[in-house]
Every structure is written in C-alpha cells, then in structure tokens.
Amino acid sequence: MRVLKMRDSYDFSKSKPNPYAKKLKKQVTIRLDEDTIEYFxxxxxxxxxxxxxxxxxxxxxxxxxxxxxxxxWQ
Structure with missing residues (x-):
C-alpha cells in the first residue's frame, strides 16, 4: 500500500473557479409537521x-x- 504525504504548500495559481459554486445549497432550518415529514x-x-x-x-x-x-381560513 502506497502512503501519500501532505506537502507543506500547494500551488493554486492555475486553478479555476468552481463552475457549480452558484448552485451550492444553503442550509436552513424549517419547521414541518411530523405527518408532512413522514409523507415525504x-x-x-x-x-x-x-x-x-x-x-x-x-x-x-x-x-x-x-x-x-x-x-x-375557517
């Protein structure tokens, strides 16, 4: 088994932005009824x-x- 060692530093000068960064999901808290959760x-x-x-x-x-x-509303 080959063990890889972490370098002290990495060169990111030629890196590109993540094309999916605009579509990343945001974590939120939402309150749902128990029966709604069970349905889904x-x-x-x-x-x-x-x-x-x-x-x-x-x-x-x-x-x-x-x-x-x-x-x-009733």
Missing part, C-alpha cells in the same frame, strides 16, 4: 432518493412553475 420520507423511500432532496425538488418545481398558494 415514505415517498422518498419509494423513489430511492433522500427525503430532503425530494422536498427540495418539489419546492423547486413549485418555484419554477410559479405555483400560487390558495389559502382559506
């Missing part, structure tokens, strides 16, 4: 994706299609 966890398990990714995909779809929320 079950759906995510059926689809084979992490539930947080599924929630993100759903919210992104809502934003891209400019879905408008209709609320009726």
């Amino acid at each position: 966890k079950g759906l995510a398990e059926d689809k084979g994706v992490p539930y947080q990714s599924l929630i993100n995909l759903y919210l992104r779809d809502c934003a891209q299609s400019h879905k408008d929320l209709t609320m009726k």
Whole structure:
C-alpha cells in the first residue's frame, strides 16, 4: 500500500473557479409537521432518493412553475 504525504504548500495559481459554486445549497432550518415529514420520507423511500432532496425538488418545481398558494381560513 502506497502512503501519500501532505506537502507543506500547494500551488493554486492555475486553478479555476468552481463552475457549480452558484448552485451550492444553503442550509436552513424549517419547521414541518411530523405527518408532512413522514409523507415525504415514505415517498422518498419509494423513489430511492433522500427525503430532503425530494422536498427540495418539489419546492423547486413549485418555484419554477410559479405555483400560487390558495389559502382559506375557517
């Protein structure tokens, strides 16, 4: 087995910016009802994706299609 040793310094003068940096995700805290989380966890398990990714995909779809929320207070 070959062991690599860390150098004392590295040359990044020819490095390029990360092309995906604008699409990095931002961590936020959001409060969701337990039944909502369980719904997405079950759906995510059926689809084979992490539930947080599924929630993100759903919210992104809502934003891209400019879905408008209709609320009726009773």
